[in-house]
Structure formats: C-alpha cells, structure tokens
Amino acid sequence: MSVMTYSEALNEAHRMAMRDDERVFVIGQDIGQYGGIYRVTEGLLAEFGKARVLDTPISEAAVTGASVGAALLGCRPILEIGFVDFVGTCWDQIVNQAAKYRYVSGGRASVPMVIRTACGAGLNYGVHHSQSLEAWFAHTPGLKVVMPATPADAKGLLLSAVEDDDPVVFFEHKLLYAMKEEVPEGKALVPLGKAKVRRRGKDVTIVAWSRAVHWALSAAEAVAAEDIDCEVIDLRTLVPFDETAVVDAVQRTGRLIVCHEACLTGGFGGEIIARIMERAFDWLDAPPVRVAAPDIPVPSSPPLEAIYLRPQTTLTDAIRTVVVSERH
Amino acid sequence: MPRRTWGWKMFTGSRTKKGKAMREITYREAVHEAILEEMRRDSRVILMGEDVGPFGGLTGVTIGLIDEFGADRVLETPISECGFVGAAVGAALKGMRPILELGLADVILVAMDQIVNTAAKMNYFYNGRASVPLVCRVWSGFRPSGGPQQSQSNEAMFAHVPGLKVVMPSTPYDVKGLLKASIRDDNPVIFFEPKGVYSLEGPVPDEDYVVELGIAEVKREGRDVTVIALGAMVPLALAAADKLAQDISVEVVDPRTIRPLDVATLVKSVKKTGRAVIVHEANTTGGVGGEIAAVLADDAFASLRAPIKRIGAMETPIPVSPALGSAVVPGESNIVDTVRALIQDTSPS
Amino acid sequence: MSLSPEDLVEMYRKLLLIRCFEEVAFRLAQEGKFANYHGGLGQEAIPVGVCHGLASSDMTMITHRGLGVLIARGVTVKAVMAGLYAKAPSPTLGRTPIYHMAEPSLGILAGTSMVGSGIPLATGAALATKLTRRNDVTISFFGDGAVNRGDFHEGLNLAAVWNLPIVFFCENNFYAKSMPLAKSTAGGSILARAYGYGIPGRLVDGNDVVAVLKATQEAVLRARGGEGPTLIECETYRWTPHSTAGDREFARTAEELAEWKARCPVKRLQKRLLEKGHATREQLKKLDQGIKAEVQEAVAFAETAPYAAADVGLENVYR
Numbered sequence: 001m002s003v004m005t006y007s008e009a010l011n012e013a014h015r016m017a018m019r020d021d022e023r024v025f026v027i028g029q030d031i032g033q034y035g036g037i038y039r040v041t042e043g044l045l046a047e048f049g050k051a052r053v054l055d056t057p058i059s060e061a062a063v064t065g066a067s068v069g070a071a072l073l074g075c076r077p078i079l080e081i082g083f084v085d086f087v088g089t090c091w092d093q094i095v096n097q098a099a100k101y102r103y104v105s106g107g108r109a110s111v112p113m114v115i116r117t118a119c120g121a122g123l124n125y126g127v128h129h130s131q132s133l134e135a136w137f138a139h140t141p142g143l144k145v146v147m148p149a150t151p152a153d154a155k156g157l158l159l160s161a162v163e164d165d166d167p168v169v170f171f172e173h174k175l176l177y178a179m180k181e182e183v184p185e186g187k188a189l190v191p192l193g194k195a196k197v198r199r200r201g202k203d204v205t206i207v208a209w210s211r212a213v214h215w216a217l218s219a220a221e222a223v224a225a226e227d228i229d230c231e232v233i234d235l236r237t238l239v240p241f242d243e244t245a246v247v248d249a250v251q252r253t254g255r256l257i258v259c260h261e262a263c264l265t266g267g268f269g270g271e272i273i274a275r276i277m278e279r280a281f282d283w284l285d286a287p288p289v290r291v292a293a294p295d296i297p298v299p300s301s302p303p304l305e306a307i308y309l310r311p312q313t314t315l316t317d318a319i320r321t322v323v324v325s326e327r328h
Numbered sequence: 329m330p331r332r333t334w335g336w337k338m339f340t341g342s343r344t345k346k347g348k349a350m351r352e353i354t355y356r357e358a359v360h361e362a363i364l365e366e367m368r369r370d371s372r373v374i375l376m377g378e379d380v381g382p383f384g385g386l387t388g389v390t391i392g393l394i395d396e397f398g399a400d401r402v403l404e405t406p407i408s409e410c411g412f413v414g415a416a417v418g419a420a421l422k423g424m425r426p427i428l429e430l431g432l433a434d435v436i437l438v439a440m441d442q443i444v445n446t447a448a449k450m451n452y453f454y455n456g457r458a459s460v461p462l463v464c465r466v467w468s469g470f471r472p473s474g475g476p477q478q479s480q481s482n483e484a485m486f487a488h489v490p491g492l493k494v495v496m497p498s499t500p501y502d503v504k505g506l507l508k509a510s511i512r513d514d515n516p517v518i519f520f521e522p523k524g525v526y527s528l529e530g531p532v533p534d535e536d537y538v539v540e541l542g543i544a545e546v547k548r549e550g551r552d553v554t555v556i557a558l559g560a561m562v563p564l565a566l567a568a569a570d571k572l573a574q575d576i577s578v579e580v581v582d583p584r585t586i587r588p589l590d591v592a593t594l595v596k597s598v599k600k601t602g603r604a605v606i607v608h609e610a611n612t613t614g615g616v617g618g619e620i621a622a623v624l625a626d627d628a629f630a631s632l633r634a635p636i637k638r639i640g641a642m643e644t645p646i647p648v649s650p651a652l653g654s655a656v657v658p659g660e661s662n663i664v665d666t667v668r669a670l671i672q673d674t675s676p677s
Numbered sequence: 678m679s680l681s682p683e684d685l686v687e688m689y690r691k692l693l694l695i696r697c698f699e700e701v702a703f704r705l706a707q708e709g710k711f712a713n714y715h716g717g718l719g720q721e722a723i724p725v726g727v728c729h730g731l732a733s734s735d736m737t738m739i740t741h742r743g744l745g746v747l748i749a750r751g752v753t754v755k756a757v758m759a760g761l762y763a764k765a766p767s768p769t770l771g772r773t774p775i776y777h778m779a780e781p782s783l784g785i786l787a788g789t790s791m792v793g794s795g796i797p798l799a800t801g802a803a804l805a806t807k808l809t810r811r812n813d814v815t816i817s818f819f820g821d822g823a824v825n826r827g828d829f830h831e832g833l834n835l836a837a838v839w840n841l842p843i844v845f846f847c848e849n850n851f852y853a854k855s856m857p858l859a860k861s862t863a864g865g866s867i868l869a870r871a872y873g874y875g876i877p878g879r880l881v882d883g884n885d886v887v888a889v890l891k892a893t894q895e896a897v898l899r900a901r902g903g904e905g906p907t908l909i910e911c912e913t914y915r916w917t918p919h920s921t922a923g924d925r926e927f928a929r930t931a932e933e934l935a936e937w938k939a940r941c942p943v944k945r946l947q948k949r950l951l952e953k954g955h956a957t958r959e960q961l962k963k964l965d966q967g968i969k970a971e972v973q974e975a976v977a978f979a980e981t982a983p984y985a986a987a988d989v990g991l992e993n994v995y996r
Contacts, residue, residue: 029853029854029856030853030854030855030856033855033927033928034854034855034927037922055855055856055860056856056861057822057853057856057860057861057862058792058793058822058823058825058826058853058856058861059826059827060826061827062825085790085791086441086791087440087441088440088441088442088443088444088445088791089410089440089441089791089794089826089827089828091437091438091440091441092435092437092438092440095437095482096434096477099645100476100477100645103476103647104475104476104645123712124711124712124763125712125713126712126773126774126777126790127445127449127452127773127774127777127790128445128789128791133488135484135485135488135614136485136488136614138613138614139482139484139485139610139611139613139614139615140614141613141643141644141645142644142645239613241613263488263490265487265488265490265587265589265619266485266487266488266489266587266616266619267488268614268618269622270618270619270620270621270622271613271618272618273618273621273622273625274617274618274621274622274636274638277625277635278621278635278636278637278638279635281632281634281635281636282635287625287626287629287630288622288625289626290622290626294991295490295994296452296490296990296991296994297448297449297452297490297491297772297773297994299771299990300712300763300769300772300773300774301763301764301771301772301984301985302763302984303984303985303987304772304984304985304987304989304990305990306987307987307990307991308990327629327630328630374808400808403839405835406831406835406838408831408834408835409831410794410797410827410828410831411800411828411830411831411832411834411835412831412835413797414794414797414798414800414801414831414832415798415800415801415804415832415835417797417798417801418786418797418798418800418801418802418803418804419801419802419804419805419808420801421787421798421801421805422802422805422809423805423809424804424805424808424809441791441794442794442797442828445789445790445791445794446789446791446794446798449773450787451993451995451996452772452773452993452994453773453777453778453787454779454787454993455768455769455770455772455779455993456992456996457779457781458779458781458787459996461996490994491994491995493995513996514996515995515996
C-alpha cells in the first residue's frame with residue numbers, strides 16, 4: 001500500500017495499463033507535454049513517446065470519432081475530455097457511434113475505449129465547467145459508466161475500464177483529485193458493476209456516487225450522535241448498476257435516500273428510486289427520497305454555487321425526516 | 329398530402345359548438361397547420377432546416393411554406409446542425425422566433441452542445457432581458473426498418489437540462505395545440521414528434537387554439553390502475569385498456585409535456601387508482617419513467633398498493649429488422665401483460 | 678476614415694486602461710481572489726482597434742479572453758471587476774463568469790465557454806440583422822484554438838452561403854492552451870481557410886492598434902454594404918499563461934515572450950503619440966496615474982461589494 005492522491009492513482013493506473021498493453025494510447029487536449037489539466041497524464045509522454053500520447057487540437061468531434069475508429073481496429077484509446085460540459089461537442093460520436101458498434105456489427109466489432117472526463121462543481125468555475133451529466137450516459141445502451149469516489153477505486157476501476165472491451169465513460173470529480181488515501185500496490189483491479197458498502201447501518205440506506213459519497217459519510221457521522229445509524233453505499237459504477245446491493249440494503253434498512261450532485265430532475269437518482277419501487281416496494285417503510293441539486297445552471301459566486309451544492313447541507317435534514325417517515 | 333391511417337383512430341367525442349363532428353386530420357397535417365398558422369400570425373417566426381423548402385421537409389410538413397413566405401422566412405440549411413442550431417439561438421436572442429426542423433431525433437445529438445450550453449442557458453446569462461424562443465422539432469422513435477441511428481427517442485437527455493422544455497404530443501389535437509404553444513413560448517422547446525403516431529387521424533378544431541405546455545391529459549378514465557404513457561405508447565395504452573376493459577378498469581394519462589412535468593395530474597390519478605405503470609419508447613434505464621416513478625414515490629407513496637412498473641425498450645440500440653425492432657420496443661401486449669400481473673400481485677394494503 | 682490625434686489619444690487611453698486592468702486582474706487571480714482568470718495581457722490592441730471601428734449598434738461576440746472588448750465597448754472597469762469577483766454589482770450578478778455578460782445597449786452578445794461554439798451564435802445574430810433589414814455588423818471573436826472545431830467550419834460556411842454582415846476575427850496568439858498552432862492546424866494558415874469559403878481573408882499585425890482598426894473598418898464596410906463576411910487573422914501573443922488555474926508553460930519560451938514584449942502595443946502607440954506631438958510625456962503620465970487610480974477604485978469596489986442573495990441563483994432559468 002502507498003499513500004497517494006486520486007490523480008496520482010490515476011496516473012499510476014495509466015502507466016500500468018500502458019506498460020502491459022502496447023495497444024493502449026492516450027489522447028486528448030493538453031495531455032501530453034502539459035500533462036493534463038489535472039496532471040493525470042503527467043510524465044506519460046516522456047515514458048511512452050509521441051506515438052502513444054497524442055495531443056490534439058480543439059476538435060472534440062473528430063478526436064472522439066478518431067478514437068472510436070482506432071478502437072474498432074484494435075487500439076485501446078483512453079480519451080480525455082477535460083470537462084464533461086464539453087461532451088455536447090462530440091455527443092453524436094459517443095452515442096451514435098461508440099455505443100452502438102458492437103451491436104450493429106453483430107458482435108464482431110467492439111469499441112474498447114475509455115473516455116475520461118471531469119465533472120462537478122465547487123471551484124466557482126461556473127456554468128460550463130461544473131456540470132454533472134452522468135444521467136445522459138447511463139441512458140445510452142452500449143456505454144458503461146463509472147464514477148469512483150476514492151483514489152484506490154480510481155486506480156482499480158481505471159485498470160478494469162481499460163481492460164473492458166466496451167466503451168467505458170469514467171467520471172472524475174474535480175474536487176476529488178487532491179484526495180489522499182492508501183492505495184494498493186500493483187495491478188489492483190476493482191471490478192465494474194460492483195457497489196461498495198462504505199458504512200454499515202440499520203436505519204436508512206444512502207446511495208451515492210462520486211463526491212456525494214463523502215457528503216453521505218459526513219452526514220452519517222453528524223447524525224450518529226442523534227442515534228441515527230446510516231448505511232452508505234458507494235455505487236462506483238452506474239452502468240452496469242449493482243441492483244442486488246441496493247435492493248439488499250433496502251431490505252435491511254427499509255429506508256432509502258439517493259444523493260447526487262447532478263440536478264434533481266432527470267438525474268440518475270430517478271432510475272434508482274424507480275428500480276427500488278419496482279423491486280423492493282414491499283420492504284420500504286417510508287417513501288424513498290432524492291437529495292440533489294436544484295434545477296438550475298451551476299452559478300459562479302460562492303454563495304450562489306452553494307445553493308446548487310445544497311445536497312451537501314441538506315442531506316442531514318433529509319436523513320432525519322426519512323427515519324421518522326412512514327408508509328401511510 | 330397522402331393519408332395513411334396506421335392502425336388506430338382516435339375518437340375523443342369532440343364536437344364543434346354547432347354539433348357537427350369535428351374534422352379529422354392526421355398528426356402530420358396538424359403539424360403542418362400549426363407551423364403555417366403561426367408563421368402567418370407572427371412575422372418573426374422563421375423556419376430553418378435541411379430540405380424545408382420546395383422538398384417540404386423530412387416528413388412533408390413544410391410543403392408550400394416557402395411559396396407562401398419566401399426564402400427570408402423559410403431558410404434551407406446545409407447539413408450543419410451545430411452551425412444552424414447555434415445560428416438559430418443567436419437569431420432568437422435578437423428577436424426572431426425560429427422553428428428548427430432537425431430531422432431524426434438521433435441527429436439532434438450532433439448539436440447537443442449548442443442546445444445544452446447555449447440555448448438552455450442564455451436566459452440565465454441575459455438575466456431574463458433576452459431569451460431563446462426556439463422550437464427544435466425532431467421525428468423520434470421507432471418505425472420498422474429505421475435501425476439504431478434512426479429510431480432513438482432521447483427525450484430523457486433533454487428533460488435533465490434546466491432551461492429547456494420538452495414536449496411529446498400523441499394526437500393530432502395535442503400536436504397542433506402544443507406546437508402552437510411552443511412557438512409562442514419564449515423558451516427553447518425540444519419538440520418530439522413520434523413516428524408511431526405520425527399518420528394517426530383525430531379531430532382538430534378549425535379555429536385557433538393552443539394546448540398549454542405543462543399540462544397532462546387523462547386520455548381515458550379508470551379506477552384500477554394508472555398507465556402513464558408517452559408519445560407513440562399512448563394509442564397502445566388505450567388499445568391495451570380496451571382489451572382489459574372486461575375485468576380491469578385502466579386509466580390512461582398522457583403527460584404531453586415531459587418538462588415541465590404535470591406532477592399534480594399524475595399524482596391525482598395514482599392516488600385514485602393506487603397502481604402505476606409507466607410506458608415509453610426509450611430504453612428503461614435512465615428514461616423519463618425513472619423521473620416519473622420518483623415523483624410518484626414522493627407525492628403518492630401512501631396511496632400505492634403495488635410496485636410501480638416501467639415498460640421501456642430493451643437495453644439495446646433499436647435493431648433494423650422489423651421483427652427484431654418490434655421485439656425490442658414496447659407493444660400493446662407488454663402493457664396488457666404488465667397490468668394483469670400488477671393487478672394479480674397487488675400487495676395487501 | 679483618417680485618424681485624428683484625438684482618436685489616437687482615446688485609443689491610447691483604452692489600451693492603457695485594458696493593460697492596467699489585465700495586470701491587476703492577473704495578479705489578483707494569482708492571489709486567489711477569484712477563480713480562474715484567462716488573461717489577455719499583451720493582446721490589448723485587438724479589442725481597442727476593433728471596437729474603435731464599430732458603431733454602438735454593431736455587435737460583438739467574445740471569448741473567455743475577451744474582457745478587453747467589454748471595456749473597449751464601454752462596460753466600466755468597476756462592473757467588470759465586480760464580475761471577476763462574482764459580486765452582486767456584476768452584470769451577471771455573480772451567476773456566471775463575466776465573459777458571459779450581455780449588454781444589448783452596447784451591442785455586447787452573451788458568449789459561451791465552449792471554444793468555437795460562439796461562432797455560430799454570432800452567425801445567427803448576423804442572420805437576424807439581415808432578415809430584419811437592419812444595418813449593424815457582427816464581430817465574431819475567437820482564438821487560434823477554435824479554428825479546428827466543427828463550429829468554426831459550419832459558422833463560416835453558413836455566413837458565406839447566406840452572405841451575412843459579419844466579420845470573423847481570429848486572435849491568433851499561436852497557442853491554444855499548451856498546443857502550438859503549428860502542431861494543431863493543418864495547412865499552417867488560418868487566413869488561408871477564408872478562401873475555402875469564398876470570402877476575403879486579411880492577415881494583420883495584431884499588436885498595431887491602427888492596423889487592426891483599419892482592417893476592421895474595411896471589413897465592416899464590406900459587411901454593411903452587403904458584401905458579406907471577411908476573415909481577419911491578427912497575430913498577437915499573450916504574456917500570461919492560458920489561465921491562472923494551475924497553468925504550466927512548456928512550449929513557450931522566455932525568448933519568444935521577450936520578442937513579443939518588444940512589440941508591445943501600448944509602447945508602440947505611445948511612441949507614435951510622442952513622436953507626432955499628439956501628446957506630451959506629462960499628459961501620458963497623468964493619464965496613466967488616473968487609470969491606475971480608476972482600476973484600484975474598481976478593485977476596492979469589487980472587494981467590498983456584497984454577493985447576490987442566494988435566491989438569485991434560482992432565477993431566470995426560464996422566461
């Protein structure tokens with residue numbers, strides 16, 4: 001084990017993947033010489049050279065399409081889209097091309113690419129550099145969606161994502177890059193599609209992912225003093241969704257809160273609530289609840305951005321309400 | 329324009345004040361009339377898109393418009409979605425009211441950045457001093473042989489974006505009224521015209537009328553279960569209700585507007601029946617059904633006697649073979665089977 | 678149009694104002710007073726030269742680096758500084774970065790952060806002008822980084838095919854963030870792309886404010902006269918990194934920076950003013966002092982201004 005930051009863990013995963021498999025290459029804006037906006041690809045150009053670390057012009061549609069094309073012919077690109085807010089510029093390539101090739105080729109072709117992108121607010125970066133859009137990707141059959149909340153998971157899930165033969169969209173919350181923790185050495189893969197119970201509890205299940213996991217853990221600590229025992233589940237992967245883990249938890253606690261940073265309406269929280277309403281309805285002792293951002297663009301100034309980030313401060317109240325709610 | 333009735337006729341029993349039966353036109357004709365009438369009503373309304381001039385548009389709804397309004401108001405564009413969507417936003421901010429024909433819903437994704445990062449957010453940047461009165465019309469959903477890149481129903485993506493409105497009418501009456509209302513709305517509206525209802529015939533008044541955005545409609549009253557259906561699933565839900573009518577009384581609710589969702593009407597219905605089935609063409613995971621289930625869980629939980637069921641397309645792209653395609657998207661029998669099973673499995677209250 | 682001494686002095690005043698603003702803003706950003714700043718230090722001749730050639734009804738679409746244009750068009754430094762601090766007196770109320778501000782009375786169109794995505798928006802503004810038979814002209818600003826985006830191609834093509842009253846203005850500072858032009862742009866010339874759309878292209882020394890003005894006036898005249906778009910490529914250089922959010926320099930060298938600093942647009946106009954006797958050293962010194970005071974006042978104003986109330990963040994999502 002060694003202590004490292006989330007971005008260092010990602011850097012290490014890149015190196016391991018690229019050393020092990022010469023088909024893996026990295027592509028994106030300012031990822032080579034510059035080392036990436038978040039330093040995730042630092043040093044890769046020096047180690048692997050220009051043929052495997054490709055700096056591109058600002059041409060997202062072409063670069064994404066080219067990555068898909070290369071993947072179809074046997075390469076394994078790791079594409080960096082610096083901010084998920086930019087994904088609209090190459091959305092057609094992701095949804096209409098990357099996600100569909102395995103299907104339309106009758107399984108004979110596949111697109112083993114990883115699209116890494118940074119999401120999230122909290123740095124006052126404003127409307128176009130702070131969004132969380134994972135719900136779009138989760139709605140697109142053919143894509144897998146991963147959102148690690150810790151350095152160890154970041155490393156392990158990126159290694160797994162690179163080895164996956166399907167397109168994996170890998171979300172990194174900007175405020176997690178500096179997070180430090182002990183990370184297993186070597187090629188410690190974390191499987192896709194498996195949630196992790198971060199805190200066991202009996203009174204209410206909080207399902208979260210990415211930065212919201214940490215909000216959930218803080219909230220759980222805060223209410224522990226009031227004798228409320230929260231279970232926190234870190235989904236880690238949105239698609240494929242670990243339904244068993246969530247259903248199992250709801251069966252044990254009888255109460256569910258889904259907490260995410262993205263806007264409430266149309267967020268992935270709806271999907272989770274819907275699944276539980278279908279599969280675990282009889283175990284619910286109270287209505288399930290979502291805690292998410294209001295339906296607004298992400299504002300810039302600190303107090304205004306704070307209202308967007310309301311889950312951070314309202315989650316404890318939601319917990320207190322849910323634990324005393326009843327079915328009827 | 330050729331009339332094809334594809335399986336279903338919609339009778340709502342509407343009559344004009346004089347007691348004469350209201351004329352029946354197709355969904356396609358209703359779209360055409362809405363555009364025509366709004367362009368006559370407001371000279372700021374312009375139409376943009378590929379082949380919208382003499383060719384008459386992808387679905388034939390713009391036939392004749394360039395002859396009446398000229399090339400200054402019916403602008404044929406190159407294949408340049410980012411370009412002309414962006415241009416439409418820019419023009420809208422300067423007082424025009426563009427209707428964009430974007431073709432297949434699959435294609436609107438090419439212009440996603442312009443829609444989500446500019447159209448949806450400009451009102452916020454302008455502090456309300458200017459807005460984007462834009463209507464992006466798309467032809468969505470399944471039809472046989474369309475295939476993966478011509479059959480998508482991607483309303484859920486747009487329904488997640490603050491600043492956008494999302495509409496999906498299912499009848500000729502609704503589409504004309506909602507399209508007019510959307511054109512008159514000062515916000516960007518993504519307007520879904522499902523392929524499955526395009527040839528449907530239904531009564532449409534002669535006189536001017538609008539259907540306000542944000543208002544759902546109970547298309548059929550019932551007592552035992554609420555089926556909330558979107559777009560092309562509405563006639564299927566009504567047919568299923570007919571089939572079940574002997575022993576199960578099905579209420580069919582059509583949200584009509586997906587964002588903003590008329591939560592009150594949906595909740596009222598589910599509180600009455602105690603059971604909910606949601607059906608849409610889009611694949612289930614991450615679809616609008618999730619949002620609807622979540623708001624029902626919020627506001628109608630105590631009334632629910634059974635789990636909420638969702639029916640959507642399977643988690644695959646839509647296949648091109650008609651047989652496979654029909655197997656992947658929801659059909660009338662899926663709705664019948666799901667409702668029957670739900671009634672049988674109802675948990676004791 | 679010939680330039681009077683008063684014109685030149687006014688242009689100098691604006692150059693100095695933007696220069697001072699940029700220096701102060703960059704320093705404040707480095708001190709952490711506000712998030713991420715995309716400085717335009719060294720590129721001042723472009724906003725000043727272009728905007729001097731515009732009528733107030735003409736429209737400008739800027740990029741994230743375009744605060745100089747806002748100032749040149751008449752937004753007060755107080756307002757722009759409040760914008761950087763995201764305070765309540767900001768034209769965007771602190772909801773969005775200041776480069777998204779709109780001010781219809783000054784012809785300022787709201788911009789977008791996506792590199793290149795503003796180009797079709799500007800094309801749309803020009804489309805509206807043509808359809809409503811007005812005679813304003815739209816200036817679409819973008820950097821060298823934008824010219825490889827699909828939106829650049831589509832926006833220029835549309836404007837050319839529809840013969841719109843627009844000037845496409847590329848501020849080529851030779852680097853996107855860290856990517857040099859030579860490595861990103863096939864054909865090596867931004868100007869040459871104009872020919873692909875059948876529109877004229879002009880290459881201009883972007884650090885010569887008079888040359889920038891003249892090129893702008895020519896293109897605006899063409900556009901207003903119904904002759905359609907022009908692409909102007911202005912060569913310039915930014916003295917600061919792409920932005921202050923953890924920026925490292927690799928490709929750019931100290932020598933290159935020194936070469937460009939020697940072509941400082943402010944110094945060049947100053948020299949001309951003094952040589953031609955349009956102003957004395959004393960007058961320019963006084964101007965400088967006044968401007969420094971104005972900018973400092975703007976900083977004090979922004980620092981002490983309150984943030985907008987939280988509810989403001991929830992407003993104007995829909996009309």
